[in-house]
Amino acid sequence: MPTMNPRTLSLRALLFLGLWQIGRRSLASAPELQDQPKKIAVVGAGIGGTAAAFYLRQEFGAGVQIHVFEPGAVGGRLATVNIGDHEYETGGSVIHPLNLHMKHFIEKLGIPPRKNVPSKMAIFDGKELTFEESDWYIVNVLHMLWRYGFNFLRMHMWVESILDKFMRIYQYQQYGYSFSSVDRLLHAMGGDSFLTLVNQTTEEAMMGEGFSQIFLNDIVTPVTRVNYGQSVRINGFVGAVSLAGADSGLWAVEGGNKRVCSGLLYHSKSELIPARVTSILVKVRPSKTGTTTSFYEVNYVEESGPAHSLYDIVIIATPLHQGKSDITFSGFSPPIPAHYPGRYHQTVSTLVHGMLNVSYLGTTELASEFTVSDVLTTDSKDSVFNSLSSIDPVYIPQGYKRPPASQTKVWKVFSPKPLSLEQMQDMFISWDSVSETQWLAYPSYHPPHRKTPPFILHNRLYYLNAVEWAASAMEMSAISARNVALLAHHRWHQQVSKIDQEDLHIRLRGEL
Numbered sequence: 111m112p113t114m115n116p117r118t119l120s121l122r123a124l125l126f127l128g129l130w131q132i133g134r135r136s137l138a139s140a141p142e143l144q145d146q147p148k149k150i151a152v153v154g155a156g157i158g159g160t161a162a163a164f165y166l167r168q169e170f171g172a173g174v175q176i177h178v179f180e181p182g183a184v185g186g187r188l189a190t191v192n193i194g195d196h197e198y199e200t201g202g203s204v205i206h207p208l209n210l211h212m213k214h215f216i217e218k219l220g221i222p223p224r225k226n227v228p229s230k231m232a233i234f235d236g237k238e239l240t241f242e243e244s245d246w247y248i249v250n251v252l253h254m255l256w257r258y259g260f261n262f263l264r265m266h267m268w269v270e271s272i273l274d275k276f277m278r279i280y281q282y283q284q285y286g287y288s289f290s291s292v293d294r295l296l297h298a299m300g301g302d303s304f305l306t307l308v309n310q311t312t313e314e315a316m317m318g319e320g321f322s323q324i325f326l327n328d329i330v331t332p333v334t335r336v337n338y339g340q341s342v343r344i345n346g347f348v349g350a351v352s353l354a355g356a357d358s359g360l361w362a363v364e365g366g367n368k369r370v371c372s373g374l375l376y377h378s379k380s381e382l383i384p385a386r387v388t389s390i391l392v393k394v395r396p397s398k399t400g401t402t403t404s405f406y407e408v409n410y411v412e413e414s415g416p417a418h419s420l421y422d423i424v425i426i427a428t429p430l431h432q433g434k435s436d437i438t439f440s441g442f443s444p445p446i447p448a449h450y451p452g453r454y455h456q457t458v459s460t461l462v463h464g465m466l467n468v469s470y471l472g473t474t475e476l477a478s479e480f481t482v483s484d485v486l487t488t489d490s491k492d493s494v495f496n497s498l499s500s501i502d503p504v505y506i507p508q509g510y511k512r513p514p515a516s517q518t519k520v521w522k523v524f525s526p527k528p529l530s531l532e533q534m535q536d537m538f539i540s541w542d543s544v545s546e547t548q549w550l551a552y553p554s555y556h557p558p559h560r561k562t563p564p565f566i567l568h569n570r571l572y573y574l575n576a577v578e579w580a581a582s583a584m585e586m587s588a589i590s591a592r593n594v595a596l597l598a599h600h601r602w603h604q605q606v607s608k609i610d611q612e613d614l615h616i617r618l619r620g621e622l
């Protein structure tokens with residue numbers, strides 16, 4: 111149907127075509143049934159790997175065996191620690207209301223969102239609080255208007271316009287479309303403007319849009335610092351993701367975000383192998399039909415010692431970077447490196463059960479009246495931390511109200527380096543327990559970025575975390591998981607029409 115204009119088709123015709131397509135797909139795949147993959151390996155059981163298992167099951171059906179390798183705790187960078195009788199998030203903590211995959215997962219798994227506890231934000235410049243959110247919305251608006259003019263409104267519109275384009279990915283994936291590289295995925299969402307956005311700093315992008323330097327320093331920097339531990343020199347795309355994260359309606363999962371990962375594993379009926387993958391080899395074997403097929407030999411170390419297994423398809427769902435994972439790839443041509451260029455940024459997450467010294471924040475407010483929940487920071491040599499937050503347990507008790515700073519409670523400090531005893535003594539009057547996690551948290555963003563790693567490492571070997579170089583977030587890993595599952599499926603069945611299609615947002619307009 112080369113000349114058919116999709117926009118002139120009636121709804122009924124579209125429905126008919128849709129059914130016809132489905133019919134054709136099942137007919138065409140019938141004789142290929144023996145050609146379904148038998149075994150798939152997923153390396154890593156964070157939200158990326160477990161979402162990949164979920165979508166692989168959806169694409170390949172009940173017959174395929176799915177093994178998920180994980181030497182540590184299921185959840186990866188979604189993790190909790192125990193303090194007293196409660197658990198608290200120490201890694202990825204908040205989810206945007208428009209993160210549709212995360213939303214879909216909890217609905218599918220029957221896990222409720224966490225009860226919302228209202229928050230209150232302030233900004234600290236290392237000496238004093240330069241801004242403190244009022245309980246009165248109108249006061250906040252007037253304050254911001256007075257100091258920053260229409261920068262706020264413009265920021266809202268800028269983020270909104272990026273979010274609008276971002277949302278297109280859900281429709282593409284709903285229709286089964288996939289993309290062979292991060293650039294193509296970004297281009298499908300936002301065209302050249304998205305490629306430019308990842309290739310310049312947030313500062314450049316926003317200055318180009320007419321935002322003031324003062325606004326960038328006072329407001330945007332604290333937001334990029336709390337989310338990514340870095341300045342407005344991170345790329346414009348991840349900067350916009352940060353600013354979207356300053357929206358209202360953020361949520362988290364009751365009982366801890368990592369519950370989604372174990373839920374997805376269970377739901378996908380995959381097998382969890384508690385082992386570290388050490389190397390992947392490509393093996394070529396003659397097939398029944400006389401041609402050759404390749405398999406991947408996954409070598410791993412479990413408690414009982416080293417072992418290996420063969421797989422038809424392998425998904426790498428952990429960053430291939432220094433300090434994150436060490437996997438050797440052998441027999442590949444061109445070779446696949448164990449580590450791609452670029453490093454991951456360290457963020458130390460310190461949970462302190464103690465009493466804050468509010469004077470440290472340069473405020474004269476009484477601790478008993480200090481109810482700020484999130485202290486963000488400007489980029490100043492005086493700031494030893496990126497953010498300081500009063501945090502709530504993963505299960506919110508009945509009738510819970512966030513206590514004021516005069517009471518002993520749990521504070522979370524994000525800092526680039528571990529806090530020294532002196533720093534702890536400056537910030538806290540007293541404490542009875544401290545839990546520190548040193549994360550290699552997200553990429554250290556320095557646009558323009560040299561080549562982004564590929565999704566396709568080899569014929570049937572895929573790399574999910576390449577997407578983090580555009581932006582690292584739970585939802586980004588989930589989007590990449592679905593993309594990689596679709597890509598694996600379409601490439602297995604040679605459905606090239608579902609890969610790297612251009613102008614999808616025009617072609618699919620009106621279909622939803």
Ligand SMILES: Cc1cc2nc3c(=O)[nH]c(=O)nc-3n(C[C@H](O)[C@H](O)[C@H](O)COP(=O)(O)OP(=O)(O)OC[C@H]3O[C@@H](n4cnc5c(N)ncnc54)[C@H](O)[C@@H]3O)c2cc1C
Binds near residue numbers: 179202
């Ligand atoms: C402190 C912090 C705060 C954050 N805040 C937010 C937030 O508020 N909102 C948000 O959306 N995102 C946030 N993020 C980012 C988010 O947590 C990550 O983008 C996301 O969790 C990445 O998931 P993943 O599954 O792709 O990777 P990971 O969670 O890193 O999973 C990879 C898994 O692979 C395993 N692995 C490694 N090597 C091997 C091997 N050789 N063999 C087998 N398994 C291996 C690892 O043990 C790990 O479990 C934050 C991250 C951090 C660290």
Ligand SMILES: *[C@@H]1O[C@H](CO)[C@@H](O)[C@H](O)[C@H]1NC(C)=O
Binds near residue numbers: 468536539
């Ligand atoms: C609290 O901090 C202020 C300012 O840094 C300091 O002068 C004071 O001694 C601290 N109080 C306690 C009890 O540590």
Ligand SMILES: *[C@@H]1O[C@H](CO)[C@@H](O)[C@H](O)[C@H]1NC(C)=O
Binds near residue numbers: 305306309558559
């Ligand atoms: C990104 O920037 C580099 C260097 O400025 C340039 O060579 C490259 O073409 C740019 N890429 C895109 C996709 O804009």
